[in-house]
Amino acid sequence: MLIRVPLHVASNAHVERNLKGIKVEKMAESTDSVLLSLCLQDRNFEDIFNILLSDIISNVIELSDPRQVLRQFLSRVDKWHALLEKAATSGLTPEEHRGLYGEIFLLRKMLLALPDPEKPLTAWVGSDKAVRDFQYGVCALEVKTSQGNNHQRVHISSERQLDTTTVGHLYLFHLSLDTQQAAGESLNDLVDSVSSFLLYDFRLYSQFQFKLVQAGYLPAHRELYANKGYVIRTETFYSVEGAFPRIEENDLRHGVGDVKYSIIISDCESYQTNENSVYQILNQAW
Incomplete structure (x- = not known):
């Protein structure tokens, strides 16, 4: 998943994430914007990653302020990091x-x-x-x-x-x-x-x-x-x-x-x- 945000917004936030199964990093930077990448690193989480993408899109699609978009994007990624930890469990009791x-x-x-x-x-x-x-x-x-x-x-x-x-x-x-x-x-x-x-x-x-x-x-x-x-x-x-x-x-x-x-x-x-x-x-x- 790729997301483009204004440079002045991204420069004021810690955007890189290297979490269990997923990674957020800067892919490209121009004079006025930054392209961020959300990438699945472990294919064992592919089904959950698809749900993660839907969740992020549903939470940012109606936002117009780029600061809110970036804040919500990173917030959902951090929330999902905790959920991905559960993926190693053996199911519900x-x-x-x-x-x-x-x-x-x-x-x-x-x-x-x-x-x-x-x-x-x-x-x-x-x-x-x-x-x-x-x-x-x-x-x-x-x-x-x-x-x-x-x-x-x-x-x-x-x-x-x-x-x-x-x-x-x-x-x-x-x-x-x-x-x-x-x-x-x-x-x-x-x-x-x-x-x-x-x-x-x-x-x-x-x-x-x-x-x-x-x-x-x-x-x-x-x-x-x-x-x-x-x-x-x-x-x-x-x-x-x-x-x-x-x-x-x-x-x-x-x-x-x-x-x-x-x-x-x-x-x-x-x-x-x-x-x-x-x-x-x-x-x-x-």
């Missing part, structure tokens, strides 16, 4: 695999239910290991998946995950799954269905592909997920409010942190809420 399926499953439902697809996609921050899986404005959603006979209990990873102090509406979406070999819907199938939905909006499609890599879902690992499928047993929304069973940050004594606990989901029946009412709240808030 079973828990990560199931958790990512749950997040994208809810993302697809919201893309189909809400009028503006950009809002739920932007709200999906679980791919970046945020406190909650979806957060936008004053509304947030946390996704929990369980399988087999373990559906009665879900695990909460911190005292902030179900803390409503800083949000106006917080929902817990619970997805109970059966795992099957060569049956049901695979993670790959789910990813492909969302990709197809976003395919004709280049910016949103690129954003989704970037978030997948953030979450550790890499093109080179697709064959690892091809034979495991999921069948939905139940899907339920809960409104986290009032006396909903949870631990909040203000409940802890001074010096206590990193709290992990579990919720017996059958004890939350009184907090079940209608799916359409959730979408109505999100549509108003997002």
Whole structure:
């Protein structure tokens, strides 16, 4: 990928990068401009590099200020350097695999239910290991998946995950799954269905592909997920409010942190809420 920027802009920035698998360097310099090259050095990263290029283009194509173009270009390269480090991993763990399926499953439902697809996609921050899986404005959603006979209990990873102090509406979406070999819907199938939905909006499609890599879902690992499928047993929304069973940050004594606990989901029946009412709240808030 080649990008031309004014000489006075490039001269005030450190533009060279020699990172894992990719390299940014000056290819040519004239009296008024510099030609920068973003080059793939390791062909093992070719699939990811193609996503990287789409991501960079979608982030700079509407910018007119060359300073912003260069800043965004280098920012995305540095962001992708961290993601390329994940390419050496051996794929998602079973828990990560199931958790990512749950997040994208809810993302697809919201893309189909809400009028503006950009809002739920932007709200999906679980791919970046945020406190909650979806957060936008004053509304947030946390996704929990369980399988087999373990559906009665879900695990909460911190005292902030179900803390409503800083949000106006917080929902817990619970997805109970059966795992099957060569049956049901695979993670790959789910990813492909969302990709197809976003395919004709280049910016949103690129954003989704970037978030997948953030979450550790890499093109080179697709064959690892091809034979495991999921069948939905139940899907339920809960409104986290009032006396909903949870631990909040203000409940802890001074010096206590990193709290992990579990919720017996059958004890939350009184907090079940209608799916359409959730979408109505999100549509108003997002």
